[in-house]
Amino acid sequence: MIQERIVPTFAPAPATLSRETGLLLYEDMVLGRLFEDKCAEMYYRGKMFGFVHLYNGQEAVASGVIKSMRSDDYVCSTYRDHVHALSAGVPAREVMAELFGKATGCSKGRGGSMHLFSAEHRLLGGFAFVAEGIPVATGAAFQSRYRREVMGDASADQVTACFFGDGACNNGQFFECLNMAVLWKLPILFVVENNKWAIGMSHERATSVPEIYKKAAAFGMPGIEVDGMDVLAVHTVAEAAIARARAGEGPTLIEALTYRFRGHSLADPDELRSKDEKDFWLVRDPIKRLATYLTEQQLATAEELKAIDRKIQAVIEEGVKFAEESPEPDPSELYRYIFVEDDA
Ligand SMILES: Cc1ncc(C[n+]2csc(CCOP(=O)(O)OP(=O)(O)O)c2C)c(N)n1
């Protein structure tokens, strides 16, 4: 029997979960899952180029955190960014068009899979370099506080959620930004998606203290470990951290224990992880788990959940059609969108 680190103690508070929130979280996770499955299909059909990193298995983290935020809050991602973008409200058709390199994509076809961006949805970006988004997110949190306290803009109470992987936590930017965020009491959530692997490097082999949440204590920051396969647990932890951030009480480090169900990217044959390990995590599928919970608690019927699945499948099919029918960026516009004044 393999030893897996999980959080056995979390007991969700069922009485406080409304049907509305339960269904919102379910729909958002299904959107993430079915979107990624469609990406795999389109990639292998040659519709997408470059590296494509899918998020299957980790949906509870994006949905649990982002669906606890306001629509004017900021989200910062990594190269594994499709589902963060979807949870932040970027329409599936615009994400799909971006992956197809089309002019109607959320980054106008200039970014592709690893560089999704939407000013409208406060998505600060996907970033190809490991840990690259952490200082960007820290800067976003800084400007909220600066606008509110120095410039007197009372409406500037936005919170930033910064997502990154276990592999990013051995990078200096992680430590530097944690320090600044506490020092300046920035309204930010550092959300580590600990999926145990950085490509083929096991987290246990790469870091001195594998419990990443414990590193927060060195900076005087609350660090919380959460079951990243349980969307209700993530949602509960995120709500508390967001409330603290919005109240001016500073940052929180959340370590979500999760697992990716596919290889590192669609180019990865995924031969390094053991079958035992994969099986251990597959049975913790966050979508199945929430579906079971919602039906057991009689918050939804199996038919209602199936209807959501069908609705989302239609949204994704429409997104593929939109992406396929959209034009390529015009070569005459090669230099457009480099400077902000061109963004018209
Ligand atoms: C600065 C930097 N170094 C190395 C790489 C190559 N690289 C791409 S993804 C990755 C693994 C990162 O793993 P993790 O942060 O755990 O995120 P996950 O892929 O598990 O979501 C590495 C090393 C990179 N993109 N950037």
Ligand SMILES: [Mg+2]
């Ligand atoms: Mg990882």
